[in-house]
Amino acid sequence: MVEDLSCEESRIWILGKPVICNFCEHDVFTPFETYKNVEEPGIEVYFVNYTAVCMRCGCATQFNDPSHPSADGTDYIWAFDQTLLHPPEPEPPVVRIVDPETLQAQKTCLHLALQILVKEGKVGDTVLSLAKEMQYEQVVSLIRPNTQQPEEEITPVICLAIVLTELSSSYFIDGNRLYSIIEHESYPGVETFLREQLFEA
């Protein structure tokens, strides 16, 4: 049920009954609000009516809005229902720009991911096979300062690639930093999440 009809090509129901063109029996209309000046209860009192123009033959069908309070007075019965023939296009998805905090959080996830990989003994087969497919230029641009912010959110796989890049440039893992991150900055549920992403995909 709708409160008002929108003036667009549509099918219309009034209290569950479809509006049908009196002339050609087609059921697609463009409705317009129309105003009627009535002398009772007073001059300049207007009533809102509707005129629906048949999209096949142009014949106009007039009706009013029989919406009314329910019998027990606790509710209101809206009379109109309307299905648009050309519903509006959904909004295009918003591309999120990764802010520095998110990027830092994702890098923290990376360290946790790496730790899990090491614990699971998966560095050899998981990390190295991923590494072959990584787009290193993209990854490097993510972690080096003074480069453009990435325009898309980083996936766990890309996160992993960042770890690889950091490792390949330093040749070792900074254990103290890693443990510090895990101890002070870890995010609830992140280990479970990464396990699912990395091992059960």
Ligand SMILES: [Zn+2]
């Ligand atoms: Zn018609």
